[in-house]
Amino acid sequence: MSGDINRQIRLAARPVGLPRRSDWQFTETPVTGPRHGEVLCRVLYLSLDPAMRGWMNEGKSYIAPVSVGDVMRAGGVGRVVATKHPGFAVGDHVSGALGLQEYVSLDGAQLTKVDPNIAPLPVFLNALGMPGMTAYFGLLDVGQPKPDETVVISGAAGAVGATVGQIAKIKGCRAIGIAGGPAKCRYLVDELGFDAAIDYKAEDIRKSLRAHCPNGVHVYFDNVGGDILDIVLAQLARRARVVLCGAISQYNNTTPIKGPSNYLSLLVNRARMQGMVVFDYADRYPHASREIAAWIAAGKLKSREDIVDGLETFPEALLKLFSGENFGKLVLKVAE
Amino acid sequence: MSGDINRQIRLAARPVGLPRRSDWQFTETPVTGPRHGEVLCRVLYLSLDPAMRGWMNEGKSYIAPVSVGDVMRAGGVGRVVATKHPGFAVGDHVSGALGLQEYVSLDGAQLTKVDPNIAPLPVFLNALGMPGMTAYFGLLDVGQPKPDETVVISGAAGAVGATVGQIAKIKGCRAIGIAGGPAKCRYLVDELGFDAAIDYKAEDIRKSLRAHCPNGVHVYFDNVGGDILDIVLAQLARRARVVLCGAISQYNNTTPIKGPSNYLSLLVNRARMQGMVVFDYADRYPHASREIAAWIAAGKLKSREDIVDGLETFPEALLKLFSGENFGKLVLKVAE
Numbered sequence: 001m002s003g004d005i006n007r008q009i010r011l012a013a014r015p016v017g018l019p020r021r022s023d024w025q026f027t028e029t030p031v032t033g034p035r036h037g038e039v040l041c042r043v044l045y046l047s048l049d050p051a052m053r054g055w056m057n058e059g060k061s062y063i064a065p066v067s068v069g070d071v072m073r074a075g076g077v078g079r080v081v082a083t084k085h086p087g088f089a090v091g092d093h094v095s096g097a098l099g100l101q102e103y104v105s106l107d108g109a110q111l112t113k114v115d116p117n118i119a120p121l122p123v124f125l126n127a128l129g130m131p132g133m134t135a136y137f138g139l140l141d142v143g144q145p146k147p148d149e150t151v152v153i154s155g156a157a158g159a160v161g162a163t164v165g166q167i168a169k170i171k172g173c174r175a176i177g178i179a180g181g182p183a184k185c186r187y188l189v190d191e192l193g194f195d196a197a198i199d200y201k202a203e204d205i206r207k208s209l210r211a212h213c214p215n216g217v218h219v220y221f222d223n224v225g226g227d228i229l230d231i232v233l234a235q236l237a238r239r240a241r242v243v244l245c246g247a248i249s250q251y252n253n254t255t256p257i258k259g260p261s262n263y264l265s266l267l268v269n270r271a272r273m274q275g276m277v278v279f280d281y282a283d284r285y286p287h288a289s290r291e292i293a294a295w296i297a298a299g300k301l302k303s304r305e306d307i308v309d310g311l312e313t314f315p316e317a318l319l320k321l322f323s324g325e326n327f328g329k330l331v332l333k334v335a336e
Numbered sequence: 337m338s339g340d341i342n343r344q345i346r347l348a349a350r351p352v353g354l355p356r357r358s359d360w361q362f363t364e365t366p367v368t369g370p371r372h373g374e375v376l377c378r379v380l381y382l383s384l385d386p387a388m389r390g391w392m393n394e395g396k397s398y399i400a401p402v403s404v405g406d407v408m409r410a411g412g413v414g415r416v417v418a419t420k421h422p423g424f425a426v427g428d429h430v431s432g433a434l435g436l437q438e439y440v441s442l443d444g445a446q447l448t449k450v451d452p453n454i455a456p457l458p459v460f461l462n463a464l465g466m467p468g469m470t471a472y473f474g475l476l477d478v479g480q481p482k483p484d485e486t487v488v489i490s491g492a493a494g495a496v497g498a499t500v501g502q503i504a505k506i507k508g509c510r511a512i513g514i515a516g517g518p519a520k521c522r523y524l525v526d527e528l529g530f531d532a533a534i535d536y537k538a539e540d541i542r543k544s545l546r547a548h549c550p551n552g553v554h555v556y557f558d559n560v561g562g563d564i565l566d567i568v569l570a571q572l573a574r575r576a577r578v579v580l581c582g583a584i585s586q587y588n589n590t591t592p593i594k595g596p597s598n599y600l601s602l603l604v605n606r607a608r609m610q611g612m613v614v615f616d617y618a619d620r621y622p623h624a625s626r627e628i629a630a631w632i633a634a635g636k637l638k639s640r641e642d643i644v645d646g647l648e649t650f651p652e653a654l655l656k657l658f659s660g661e662n663f664g665k666l667v668l669k670v671a672e
Contacts, residue, residue, distance in 0.1 A: 062603075267611030280606060
């Protein structure tokens, strides 16, 4: 607590390509706070996300970049250890932008209480956290799937993708996932109830997609960009909706991003491609959380986390996202 | 008439790159028809359109390709010279898919009567024809511009683009056109009332766009694709709409189409890019035609045609579209 040491990971340099160990700086400062209106949290779990790679770049985006020298931004869940905000008590669990560190003191208005009786804490970084909100609003608001339509999801075994596919099934759609490797593909079909999964590392994606989507793709939820986006574009159904959620294949490019050559399929098929940023839906998170929690309670939706232990493992752990090594939502455990 | 000679232009080969003279075959057949339910038309004016280039290619698109050996597809206006359909009288003027020929006999259901008292006949191939319908529904239905928003149009001096910009002004938007050469740019601003025009042949488009769109681009109506699409994507406003109407810069490519590298601007800006095909709006053409005719009558909307004389000039005339030589809607005059 106050007076204790707070270990932190800061952005030391803007990465070129994949982030390297030298792009990070490990610092130790005394724990301070809470000041008036603030809550001091012990950080327990941190969310590792592909979007982090974007935050490390300079330039205008949907959110300000992390400044060189600052503690790296990260969502997380923690436990209140001291409080000067009337809405929080010591021992409460909270989620928010805690950052890559062991302790943080934040304005209570920036924190949300979470109830560990509803689900284990890491789930609040997955199906009940940003990935779940992204899946929910990206699929339902932007993708607007109708029953019996075919929904294709890339990065389908990832945190967002797995929830997208399960919500698609709950809504009466066919769900086809694209993922890397036989274990993830089996998991999608056997555990999560996807109708089919395509192993992009082993299969001819074009051919498998045609086989699984004889009437074309009605909704494509894109987490990866690159060649897979192009292949799916070529197989859109009339009036298809492409949800642009991410482009993980392009985040570490040192050459210009590969634009989708088949974009004119949008014209021929009167289809649309639309971007989404989850923060826009913040006022509807409570509703979505309640609905997702109910699906989890009813056994209709599963949340799988891949938990890596220790703050200091962050630089290597992050890279698992870009190699596809993680299996489930990648979470960093900072403390019990 | 029946017994007379009908000169026709047929597709002789599928072009590679720009269509060459050898891709066309000139034939002469006796004029036949009309059969029961048909109307025999003398073709007067034919519409030359960028879309024709797509119809010459093999493969699935929004419309079947023209078969090698068939009379080339073309919209046009003509005069009824004989009729076996109760809805038409000799001397009526009609529009429809007449094809590249001097006479055609078509089912009356495939023809629409046009009234030369409303506008000169070539206008029924421009603001009161497919280009006008494309501009109207593409801008209003897909682009959904709101007053005071900035609408950017590429190919702005072309048949579709000029009407898009004028409708944008009628709806209270700012209209910025991108066109080739000072004469077209002056025309857009001085004659059609655009707020500004950017000469893509002489200006740094990126810089000019930034100067003319300080709050970003709210609606981009794209007729050209390629580099210009990429430049505009980088300057989208939040929740912008990109209307994909065409990609004339790419139609004669012999290499793969250039996909828009900046497509992730759609994500960052929560924007959408949507394709449109005018035929989908056929049941609403009459309403749009009445509204456009009223704008023309009120002096709010101008329709400019670039008329080329003689069926036999078609192979060269068509190429003017791809070099940008035409100034106004390109129309082939076949007969008085």
